[in-house]
Amino acid sequence: MYLLEFNEIQKEVIWGGTLLASVYSKPFDKSKAIGESWEICDLPNDNSVVSNGELKGKTLSYLVKEYGSELLGTKCKEDYFPLLIKLIDAKDKLSIQVHPDEEYANKRHNKHGKNEMWYVIDALENSKLLIGLKENITKEDLKRALLNKENIEDKFNYFDIKKGDAFYIPSGCIHAILGNAVIAEIQIPSDVTYRLYDWDRLDKNGKSRELHIEDSFNVIKDINAFSLKSSKQNKFKDTVLEINTVFSNEYFTAEEYIINRHYSSKTNNESFEIIMIIDGKGSIESDIPNNTIELNIGKTVLIPASLGNYIIRSNGYIKFLRVTI
Structure with a gap:
């Protein structure tokens, strides 16, 4: 196997912008409100397609079935790709929402639950996140206010955000960008x-988007929102390389890498690696002939567990997320 890149899957949404196409080099229509670029995804209706090398045109699910632990690594016991990687351009507010846990999602939809993390690549001065209910507000208080059609916007915690901030959003946690x-x-x-x-907004057809009140209140959990921001634990630092652990849990480990000039590494066969460029530009190459991928902000590369040696080069500074399981 070799360094893999995929065709991005665009999601046009009411709150999206144009930055993914104009700034982050995504091949999307700049006249449309594209809110999400699904970079790596293995879902039935949204399956990433390889865009480079001899496997070009093959889906991610095909790679998982054909190559198994060569791609995923020995730690992965699933028969599907265990993560979904997105780039989000939130020009406007997302809905206030919540995700179910594994048990509820499986019972209700025969699907997986959803835990996620956010890493802020860019943010304006007044950018905020909404996470969780205020300490003195209960789930019952919120439900009563909603049913009475009261303004509920003062019942949540709001967090100012800046570049480099990261938050973990577990299932059951109310949230919004x-x-x-x-x-x-x-x-x-x-x-x-x-x-x-x-x-209370309308879509381009003048209709309200569907709400899921009953399901939402079935899955909302009492979560301390102020414990969800990453404190970024430094793992290594010298004049060439800095590594900070952003989050590490049963689902994934996400680390922030900051390098000057170049960085050499080798896969360990236990896990695939995902490289997502946050800032700067350069290239990544393996020992396999003609296996070089240009890197710029927003670029995502999947490194198979069995790849072996690779090197990231830059004329200056480059910053990326490295994600493993």
């Missing part, structure tokens, strides 16, 4: 989202 931000999202492969509130 409130616009003016570009965010990398690492999540369990699921497309189940329950909208609780959508700011």
Whole structure:
């Protein structure tokens, strides 16, 4: 196997912008509101397609079935790709929403639950996230206010955000991105989202988007929102390389790498690696002939567990997320 890149899957949404095409080099229509670029995905209706090398045109699910642990690594016991990687351009507010856990999603939809993390790639000065209920507000208080058609916007916690901030959003946690931000999202492969509130807005056809009130309240959990921001634990630092652990849990480990000039590494056969460029530019190449991929902000590369040696080169500074399981 070799360094893999994929065709991005675009998602046109009411809150999306044009930055993914104009700034992050995605091959999308600049006249459309594209909110998400699904970079690596193995879902039945959204399956990433290889865009380079001899496997060009093959789906990610095909690679998983054909190559198994060569691609995924020995730690992965699933028969599907266990993560979904997105780039989000939130020009406007997303709905206030919540995701189900594994048990509820499996029972209700025969799908996976959803835990995710957000890493802020860019944000304007007034950018905020909404995460969780205020300490003195209960789930019952929120439900009563919704049913009485009261304003519920003062019942949540709001967090100012800046470049480099990261938050973990577990299933059952109420959340929303409130616009003016570009965010990398690492999540369990699921497309189940329950909208609780959508700011009373209408879509381009003059209709309100569907809400999922009953399901939302079935899955909302009491979660301390202030424990969800990453404190970024430094793992290594010298004049050439800095590594900070952003989050590490049962689903994935996400690390922030900052390098000057070049970085050499080798896969360990235990896990695939995902490289997502946050800032700077350069290239990544393996020992396999003609296996070089140009890197710029927003670029995502899948490194098979069995690849072996690779090197990331830059004329200067490059910053990326490295994700493993």
